[in-house]
Amino acid sequence: MGLALMKALRSRLAGTPHTDPASDFRAMRVPPCLRLETILDSPAVPLQERSRHGWNPSDCSASFTVTADGLTAKRSPVAWSTDSIRGKEGFAAGLHVWEITWPAAQRGSHAVVGVSTVDGALQAPGFSALVGSDGESWGWELGRNELHHGGAKVGTYPLAGPAGSRPPLAVPDAVLVVLDADAGTLGFAVDRHYLGTAFSGLGRGKFHPSVSAVWGDCEIGIRYLNGMQRQPQPLMDLCRRVVRLSVGPERETATRSLPLPPAIKRFLLYR
Template identity: 45%
Template sequence: MVDPFLATNYNVLEVIFSYLDLRDLRNCALVCWNWYHFLNDESSEVWRMHCLRKLPQEALKSDLLSSVTTYKKRLRAYYHAWNPNDCSRNVYIKPNGFTLHRNPVAQSTDAARGKIGFRQGRHSWEVIWEGPLGTVAVIGISTKEAALQCHGYVALLGSDDQSWGWNLVENMLLHNGDAQGNYPLLNNPPKYQVGERIRVILDCDDNTLSFEKNSEFLGVAFKGLPDKKLYPTVSAVYGNTEVSMVYLGPPLDG
């Protein structure tokens, strides 16, 4: 049986915490064990209210966040989504906050980066190509120095020493303007199908980048990544194609 006094206190905390910003919530979690335990429930009413206030209804009602199982993780994914201020002028971020749309501009390759980059720890996110790939469609990572737009239809991501990408059309790894080999290392690997979820795994401790598809680990794609802040990035050439990105957090394998 729940102590009525504790239940009342929890109800009061729910109301108060639901109006605090995230920085204040982090500080509250350090006050005492009870508050930490209370805020550690990622599916609580507190996190639900924050989700409802911050996330667009279009995102909450779709299956885009189906891989993100708690309210707190959905909120975190939103803060890691595409950056509308760090993308090509030919790209805009849709109202759901997670999907970019490339405008039909001829002879242009266009890219976008996520809002948050990583220099430490292990991170994973899903990329879903929701429109035609065109002749070149690249997913991967880049530093802030990598270009986000160029003339022609090219593999922009991976075209310099500040970006690393996997061209889904040709199953080829790209970096510093050179092809780094076929990927994944399978005989006749299947081509990417529009709508499939690809999981990108960035390990800043081992300085590696890997990919998964359909829950199958495809192997390490890049080793020896630099000690720089690295951002989720994609580049596209096809007009009106759309690409979503959902941050998941540390990989489930630890």
Template identity: 40%
Template structure:
């Protein structure tokens, strides 16, 4: 397939330490969902659609992985099987940086976003029905135009690592992204309310393998006080202290809750 120019000489290395300084303050609702345990990997919201994809994408038997077949002068997309109309939801997209090439885009689409076109171009964000983040250039796309670079505080495009979380707040109409546990902020605002929205990707790289995983979601209701207290305890313990939960002066039931919920 085409679009295989790596362009890695223009990007900064993607060590985990590059991202925490770019993290932005976030709501307790988002912090809670990003720190919660993932739902079962067999959840249907982790499936790519067997109908809504370019003919150059092949689905695995479990539907969680797609592979783009070698194809010249073609841009190809796929969207998830299940969309959401409300609530806050997080998916993880796994895509090896060595197998992205140019025009490697992840984002959100409406039901009928175009998923195949001739030439090498951005499909997710290439029209008014989708919003995309082009991973090599870090540019945001919507309506066929580049809007800005994301994250904003970088001098050169960051080399985005293999795993990226999409954070969609369908109630607020926002889409953000998280990397290495750092929420990088809201990339898009003004997504349409009450409309089914789907994770989507587009690629021009032959052999690209892309995995979708639904991690968690919540309604528009405020988080439970118990969950907020649990998150606060773990945040205060820090990464190093989280294996000391059994030493906290808490009943075994609460210790189990802290260990099993986050």
């Protein structure tokens, strides 16, 4: 069976799962670490657990309201104000990935995605990159592709390349936020292309998903995908990862055609 399986795997094209080859961000993709690859290739946490990782209606500007399931935050049309909201769960250890869904047409001039501690600012007069406006928050301003921390622009993201400058890239409606609380780093993935480390040196603390907005009536969704602690992965999980990567992006069809017992196929498909 092992020889037959190896022949079947070699007949498939290996590739990175779930990526968009036509994306403008593909050229700036950075190879993810194994832990991140595994999270991106794993099912999201069950639906009943997602609200635990949703928006916190008690940790936000008064201009935000949150749906009953906690998965969508809506900002009221308050003039000349920038408002922020944090997630319920903060992370002090482990690698964690969540998705922020924010329609591009509802962002306005200062739409920022990132993390903050519970001491980060939640409201400010005028229009600003509020997530990143102090030492307790780190944010990616989507429209200009700017990185903000400590009240200052600290760079652009993804990296501009050898020329040192480029026009901002249009960030689609969904962005993945990648927090490695063990290493103290924050990065992002767009179209499932990981773009590398945006911030390092976050230090020790508990970091919450955060956004800040100026657009009235914008609706911002959050969906926690999964997390992993810094420890050796079980051999079975590593083997599953190698097989799933080898069969290519058409996981369902390709796995069912492998010369394997049904129980192993279910394992490979996370059933």
